[in-house]
Amino acid sequence: MNFSRRHFIKSSGIALGSIPFISLADQLGISKTIKVGLVGCGGRGTGAVVQALAADSNVVVTALADAFQDQIDQTLLILNKKDSQRTDVPKERQFVGFDGYRALIDSGVDVVLLCSPPNFRPDHLAYAVEAGKHIFCEKPVAVDIPGLKRVMESVRISKEKKLNLVSGFCFRYSTPNREIMQRVQNGDIGEVKSVTTFRYGGELTLKERKNTWTDFEYQLRNWYYFQRYASDLIVEQSIHSVDYMNWIMGNKLPKAVSATGGRQSRSWEVMGNTFDHFAVEYDYGDGIKGMHFSRQQNGTESRNSVEVNGTKGFVDVNIMKNYNIHGDKAFEYGGKINNMYQTQHDELMAAISGGKLVNDGDFMVNSTLLAIWGKLAAYTGKRLSYEQIMASTEELGPHSEGYNWSMSPDVTPIAQPGFKTFV
Secondary structure, three states: OOOOHHHHHHHOOOOOOOOOOOOOOOOOOOOOOEEEEEEOOOHHHHHHHHHHHHHOOOEEEEEEEEOOHHHHHHHHHHHHHHHHHHEOOOHHHEEEOOOHHHHHHOOOOOEEEEOOOHHHHHHHHHHHHHOOOEEEEOOOOOOOHHHHHHHHHHHHHHHHOOOOEEEOOHHHHOHHHHHHHHHHHOOOOOOEEEEEEEEEEOOOOOOOOOOOOOHHHHHHHOHHHOHHHHOOHHHHOOHHHHHHHHHHOOOOOOOEEEEEEEOOOOOOOOOOOOOOEEEEEEEEEOOEEEEEEEEEOOOOOOEEEEEEEEOOEEEEEEOOOEEEEEEOOOEEOOOOOOOHHHHHHHHHHHHHHOOOOOEOHHHHHHHHHHHHHHHHHHHHOOOEEHHHHHOOOOOOOOOHHHOOOOOOOOOOOOOOOOOOOOO
16 A cells, blocks of 8 residues: 555545545335443543433444453443443453453444554454444554554445444534634735644553552553554643644645653653653644653643644634634634534534444544654654655554464563654
8 A cells, every 4th residue: 555645635635624425325224222332431431431421312222342341231230320221241241351352342333442552452443343333443553553454444444335424533523622623714914924732741540459450450551651552642641732723724634743751750660661742843834843742740730722824814722621713804702612422423423323434543543653653753853754754664562463462561661752662
């Protein structure tokens, strides 16, 4: 497959702020009841399946899969409290283990929610697409470039099969964000010259180790702190901000990326092998730059913002607070701020029940690429071109079938810029 930058951009183009719906009423053949299965019963997965249940009265949750039975039990408890009449998950449709996703997808569901740790996403997505399922796919969609290339192929096939594919990039489902993007697309700030995004906050919750846990299980239950499962914080969490920048730039890829980052506040012995801060420059050429800053450090000031400078004005967004445009065509959003997480599932179920199509595959690939690109530029301390990043062969872990309970934990060292070799 040709992975040239020109080919990648051409095949990944999408209109700013668009949610494309294509009529498929005579082709989908979905019954009135929409059977939903969840792969990955952690906090985000549980939230997603509850939102799917709320999205359409015809949704019935029929299957759950996770590496751990206790997480399935917790999700099932919450679902039964939410709506026991539309929760139909007997023991035979509770699939435990690393291969449980296959059994769930084969169990007769119409829609699968992919919410496991992101290292498993390429395999889970490929199997769901092969089986012809409609999909909600959490972000990010891969943790390394080889995995991302497999996702690209799955996206291509999903389009051929006319499958609905909604991504977990929730900012794109926010009403005020869509309003801002529509105005940027209409030229209200002129030509975009720079985008700056911040995602500052504290550390994520660390689950204390139990005596019965092996090193491997401890890591898997705290997966967001380990490269094998999460890549790093810029890929796992602050990718939302990177995706906003990609949205502003119309899904156009930069020419090169430079970055720095490191680890200052986390305990080196306990808190995994990822960084706790990043600063990244995305160079789009012609003086146009995208900047991203992120950190996870307790006791620091939080910030979740997007600033866009144009030739005729600028955008000032603080997520969940203010959504403003300054300039000749000034704008201040004063409407309702919707639950963007719920809107994702509302629109997915509406597309399915209405015989229409929504496919977020192109931008979910590009935004994941940008995050991995920024991470590797920071890890190596090198300016990386598109051609270089797409040539990366580094795989952070095995495919799903390679996981078992006796495998060794992730012992990848914390990256040291200047010493970390680009692979």
